[in-house]
Amino acid sequence: MGNIVNKIKLNARTLKIVADSTVSAALVGTSFAFAKDGSAAATGGSAKTLVTNMLGYVFTIFKYIGWLLLAWGIGQLVLAFKNEDADSKSRAMMLIVVAIILTVIGTIFNGLKLGVSADTTKDI
Numbered sequence: 001m002g003n004i005v006n007k008i009k010l011n012a013r014t015l016k017i018v019a020d021s022t023v024s025a026a027l028v029g030t031s032f033a034f035a036k037d038g039s040a041a042a043t044g045g046s047a048k049t050l051v052t053n054m055l056g057y058v059f060t061i062f063k064y065i066g067w068l069l070l071a072w073g074i075g076q077l078v079l080a081f082k083n084e085d086a087d088s089k090s091r092a093m094m095l096i097v098v099a100i101i102l103t104v105i106g107t108i109f110n111g112l113k114l115g116v117s118a119d120t121t122k123d124i
Contacts, residue, residue, distance in 0.1 A: 066102030
């Protein structure tokens with residue numbers, strides 16, 4: 001029994017290492033995708049420009065996901081009122097709040113001057 005538990009622990013550690021390295025590779029690959037030649041220096045830009053462009057894309061994706069979650073949350077809230085289920089109402093309202101935050105987080109960062117200007121938000 002102890003041998004099986006040790007094998008499961010070893011497999012879980014191996015899976016975590018593989019997952020961590022995959023996520024790291026995906027982040028590095030994504031950062032290179034925003035530069036034309038694969039480096040910020042080769043395009044005449046800087047690391048700040050690269051990060052600003054990446055944040056613009058991320059905030060645009062957040063905005064679209066926020067709109068989808070808002071529509072889903074409103075549908076869940078309507079169903080919760082129909083069924084008069086307090087727990088579902090609570091979850092739907094929480095989802096709507098998260099959706100609104102995701103939708104406006106780019107605007108919040110623009111207002112606080114945290115690295116993204118209004119002209120860097122990207123349309124996909």
